[in-house]
Amino acid sequence: MGILSPAERLIAAADPSEPVETGALTVDLGALAANWRQLAARADGAECGAVVKADGYGLGQGAVMRALVKAGCRTFFVANLLEGETARALAPDAVIYVFDGVAPGCAPRLAAAGLRPCIGSFAELEEWAATGALLGRRLEAAIHVDTGMNRLGFPPGDAAEAAARSSGVAPTLIMSHFLSAQLPDAPVNDRQIAAFDAARAHFPGVPASIAASSGVFLPQRPHFNLVRPGYALYGGNPTPGAANPMRPVARLSARIVSVRDLAVGDTVGYDGVFMAQRPTRVATIGAGYADGLPISATAAPGKAAGEAVVGGLRCPFVGRVSMDYVVLDVTDAPREAAQRGAWVELLGDMIEVEELASRARTIGYEVLTRLGRRYARRYLGG
Numbered sequence: 108m109g110i111l112s113p114a115e116r117l118i119a120a121a122d123p124s125e126p127v128e129t130g131a132l133t134v135d136l137g138a139l140a141a142n143w144r145q146l147a148a149r150a151d152g153a154e155c156g157a158v159v160k161a162d163g164y165g166l167g168q169g170a171v172m173r174a175l176v177k178a179g180c181r182t183f184f185v186a187n188l189l190e191g192e193t194a195r196a197l198a199p200d201a202v203i204y205v206f207d208g209v210a211p212g213c214a215p216r217l218a219a220a221g222l223r224p225c226i227g228s229f230a231e232l233e234e235w236a237a238t239g240a241l242l243g244r245r246l247e248a249a250i251h252v253d254t255g256m257n258r259l260g261f262p263p264g265d266a267a268e269a270a271a272r273s274s275g276v277a278p279t280l281i282m283s284h285f286l287s288a289q290l291p292d293a294p295v296n297d298r299q300i301a302a303f304d305a306a307r308a309h310f311p312g313v314p315a316s317i318a319a320s321s322g323v324f325l326p327q328r329p330h331f332n333l334v335r336p337g338y339a340l341y342g343g344n345p346t347p348g349a350a351n352p353m354r355p356v357a358r359l360s361a362r363i364v365s366v367r368d369l370a371v372g373d374t375v376g377y378d379g380v381f382m383a384q385r386p387t388r389v390a391t392i393g394a395g396y397a398d399g400l401p402i403s404a405t406a407a408p409g410k411a412a413g414e415a416v417v418g419g420l421r422c423p424f425v426g427r428v429s430m431d432y433v434v435l436d437v438t439d440a441p442r443e444a445a446q447r448g449a450w451v452e453l454l455g456d457m458i459e460v461e462e463l464a465s466r467a468r469t470i471g472y473e474v475l476t477r478l479g480r481r482y483a484r485r486y487l488g489g
């Protein structure tokens with residue numbers, strides 16, 4: 108053991124439970140597991156998989172997957188090869204599907220990691236069959252049929268030919284994707300289910316999947332053999348317009364780094380877009396757009412600003428959101444909660460991810476997946 112310098116002695120004496128970061132993200136893995144169990148219970152006996160793309164919707168693929176494996180999840184979905192290789196290392200025995208399909212040049216590594224591409228073109232089908240032939244076996248894959256997204260997947264009219272030409276691979280899933288499942292009355296949902304039924308008839312005996320988070324809640328109960336929620340697992344509301352049936356998973360807080368009093372006419376931040384109309388107390392918190400707080404959460408004429416909870420009171424963002432800071436109007440907040448060093452809540456019991464998203468004119472999916480890398484991350488119930 109070396110001798111500590113005076114500065115090192117001070118560091119060693121500091122309270123280790125107090126983060127040095129000015130923002131903190133807490134991920135409740137118990138709530139995540141409870142959400143997965145709730146979705147599984149709603150799926151009428153269909154298997155419940157989990158979509159863990161984009162680093163587990165920004166919350167950390169490793170912690171998320173370990174918690175879901177422990178809860179009993181056996182099938183995972185990721186977007187691409189690299190996420191799939193990470194998933195394979197985390198869950199050696201799981202079934203892992205890759206939405207991108209067979210991206211050019213990726214077939215050998217997909218096969219080596221035992222990943223199943225979601226194939227949506229004849230070119231992919233042929234590459235996957237050729238890779239399997241080199242390995243001396245038919246490789247497993249999902250067949251993705253497009254029923255309206257026009258993004259990925261075989262056009263529905265190609266389903267018969269895809270079935271006829273898939274003898275070189277082993278289809279283990281026939282899948283499609285809803286474009287408006289969050290709208291239970293959208294007529295397109297019925298049209299997609301009908302198109303999916305017609306397509307999957309060409310793949311008798313192959314398990315089928317069309318429902319993501321919101322699809323699990325559709326009145327048609329289109330659960331088929333496997334549902335594949337993402338957003339709802341992470342606490343997002345799969346039924347916008349109705350109360351959120353899911354438990355919140357992400358809590359976000361930031362620390363006040365500075366407090367000051369403004370006189371009438373004083374402005375805040377770049378371009379002075381906020382001007383005090385009354386004597387105003389403001390607090391600057393240590394999180395900004397580099398941490399995923401959208402610049403679009405800035406107040407504008409006719410547009411509500413973002414809010415933070417300070418001592419139980421909602422306090423609006425004032426001035427423009429900047430890279431590292433947001434300024435709050437804390438005039439009416441309790442003094443002890445609005446002082447330097449205090450923590451304020453940005454996401455939690457009072458503010459759901461949908462609320463922050465709507466105040467920033469975006470969606471909760473984008474808020475979650477853009478959470479920054481500077482937060483102290485804490486995982487509960489891992």
Ligand SMILES: *Cc1c(COP(=O)(O)O)cnc(C)c1O
Pocket residue numbers: 158206284318319320321335336337338339
């Ligand atoms: C992202 C994605 C999902 C998960 O959607 P959620 O709305 O987050 O539940 C399911 N299927 C496909 C094809 C996806 O791209």
